[in-house]
Amino acid sequence: MLDIKFIRENLDTVKNAAKVKNIDFNFDLLLDLDRDITELKGKVQELQEKRNSHSKKIPKASAEERPALIEEGRAIGTELDAIKPSLTEKELELRNLLLQAPMIPSPDAPIGNDENDNVEVKKHGELPQFNFKPLDHVEILEKQNWAEFEKIAAVSGSRSYSLRNDMVLLEMAMHRYALEKLQSKGFTLVSTPSLAREEALVGTGHFPTGRDQVYYLPEDDLYLSGTAEVQLNSLHSKDILSEDKLPILYAGYSPCFRREAGSYGRDVRGLIRVHQFMKVEQYVICKNSPEESNKWHKILLETSEEIVQDFELPYRIVECCTGDMGTGKVRMYDIECWVPSEQKYRETHSCSQLHDWQSRRTNTRYRDNDGKVQFVHTLNNTAVATPRTLVPFLECHQQEDGRVRIPEKLRPYLGGAEFLGK
Incomplete structure (x- = not known):
């Protein structure tokens, strides 16, 4: 949220932010x-x-x-x-x-209308080459009895899934690996509830827009959140922290829910766009300094890169243009992993810095070493989200005999297994 005084004094700048973000304000x-x-x-x-x-x-x-x-x-x-x-x-x-006024994007962010104008900044890893006809992730899962889609949809509705056997263990292994990596980097591990009050979703900027993506429980006046960021962002609401307590690093682990409103007919196959998923979210609260925010943005992105590299997945990094970054973002990168069946990269991680856009909403501040009270800066990035990450993982690591190879870094979490499946 922008301060009204800032808008008064920088009206042309804020109007330009709305223009380049395609926001009608x-x-x-x-x-x-x-x-x-x-x-x-x-x-x-x-x-x-x-x-x-x-x-x-x-x-x-x-x-x-x-x-x-x-x-x-x-x-x-x-x-x-x-x-x-x-x-x-x-x-x-x-x-x-x-609450709907756009944050000023970084002058270094590319100007554009939508995801088609995002800018590729890095590619890593060799794309897999198969000397056999590769299967897509649904065919792999069904062949190995690792998932069920039709019957669970009759029970739980469309865009539902049920993982089975080794896939349950693989999903847990991915999250355990990510959590241990973040803990080794100084993050506090936090399991967060999926339930949140309305003010918490206002605090992150998911509300007042974005209500159509969130499940609401009217009898309890609670919502099901789509990321642990919602809860972590409000943990210090109305607090005045001391500068020596910053940065605060959280790794939030939670079930997440998303209605996927407006996506009907898109990506309906398998695990790509589902209503319920598991995620480990990196979340940082730091000093009110563009330099400090840039530093942590880089660290968050590099940490997710390490995880994707340890999963041995080919990926690329794109910098999101102004029209694709969202109302509150200052700068944003996506990591996209290669999906062989589609012959394209798909987003698996989203890394954002928001400066004080969220902290003004939650009134989260700190007293600096000179005694001045300032709003904190916040940042977030996915560490692992499943089943989304399972899609490129299964397809890139499939073998001709039907098994799936497990990268070395994940084997200790799966009893040392080099392969899964028959």
């Missing part, structure tokens, strides 16, 4: 509300001062003067009471608008 309404609120607050202050001054006259007034003064005081109070609902309503409307 009503700046005229925002400025009108801001002006109305300023005027109403001035009127409230004026009336309060008048009432206070007036109330001091009553004790000194004669018996004959007192009734008129009391009535005049009541009239001032009535006028105040008439203004306050309008002020409250306009302040709420202004806040709702501010």
Whole structure:
């Protein structure tokens, strides 16, 4: 969330941010509300001062003067009471608008309209070459009895899946490996609930837009979140941390849920777009410094690269353009792993820096070494998300005899097995 004072003083900059992010934002309404609120607050202050001054006259007034003064005081109070609902309503409307105001993207971020304008910055690994007809991930899973799709869809609805046997163990191995790697790098491991209150989703920026992607439980007034970032971002809501406690590094492990609204007919096969998944999320709270944010952005990206390399998957890194990065992002990279059956890279990790866009929403601050209170910066990146990562993993490591090879780094988590399957 941007500060209204910043918007007033940098209107052209914020308007340009909306333009390059393809966000339709009503700046005229925002400025009108801001002006109305300023005027109403001035009127409230004026009336309060008048009432206070007036109330001091009553004790000194004669018996004959007192009734008129009391009535005049009541009239001032009535006028105040008439203004306050309008002020409250306009302040709420202004806040709702501010929650949708775009963060200023980095000047180094590529300008573009959508994912087609993202810029490839790195490729790593050799694409697999098969001397046999390779299977796609669904064919591999069904051949080995590693997943079930049709019957579980009848029970749980479309875009559901049920992993079986070795796939359950492989999924757990991937997450265990990622968690141990992050712990070795100083991250605090956190298992987070999937349930979250509305204010937590507002805090990350998933709300007020994005409601159509989230499952809602009306009887409990709770939501199912699509990432542990939602809970981790609100753990220090309203806190004033000390600078020596920063950075705070969290590795959040949780079941995640996403409605995938608007994606019907797209990527419906197998494990690609499902409603429920497991994820280890990297989350960083650091000092209010672009240099510090850049440093941690690089570290988060490199850590995910290490994991993908240890899984021995060919991948590329793309920098997301302004039109694809989202409202709150300052800069964003995706890691995309190679899917042989589709002959293309698919996103498996998303690495974002948001500066103080989230911390202003949650009012998370720190007192620096000079005693100044500042909003923290936040960053996040996927460490491992399954079953998404299983798609390139199974397809890239399949063998002619139907088995799937396990990279050396994962074998200790699977009893030393070099291959899975028959």
